[in-house]
Amino acid sequence: MEPNTDPVTAYYGLLLDGTASFDPARLRPLLADELVFEGPIAGRVVGADRFVRGVTGFVETMRGMTMLHRLAGDGEAATMYDAELPGGTVRFAEFFRLADGRIAGLRLLYDADRYRAAGGR
Structure with a gap:
């Protein structure tokens, strides 16, 4: 694994x-x-700090996670995973931008209606 993907x-x-x-x-x-x-x-x-608060709420709701795909390049990474929530499974894709050894940007894609229906918060 490349050093620039370590934060991910x-x-x-x-x-x-x-x-x-x-x-x-x-x-x-x-x-x-x-x-x-x-x-x-x-x-x-x-x-x-705002992001950490959001992730904390997600983790408190999540019952499990299955990593499906992960790709990494120079200063970027992408993942796809299924998260088990109280009301079912929701698929997520995350796209990371890395800078100076840290996560500098993150774009998250998922079906918001499905997420809410499955008990996400």
């Missing part, structure tokens, strides 16, 4: 640990201060 590997390591051991303080150092997040429900959000 660590990010998913935290998510895959689930609620029992998820610690937002371990997530924060992986993120650029001015991280730009884009998602179907949140829209465009700037700032790592």
Whole structure:
């Protein structure tokens, strides 16, 4: 694995640990201060602290995760995974932009209606 993808590997390591051991303080150092997040429900959000709050809510709802695909290039990575939520499985795709060893941008794609119906928050 290329060194520039390490923050993404660590990010998913935290998510895959689930609620029992998820610690937002371990997530924060992986993120650029001015991280730009884009998602179907949140829209465009700037700032790592706001992103951490959102991820924490997701992890608290998630019952499990199955990684389906992962690609990495110079300064970028993409993943596709299924998340088990209380009301069923929802498929997600995430596209990462990396800078200075941190996650600087993240675009998340999923069916927002399906996510809400499955108990996502």
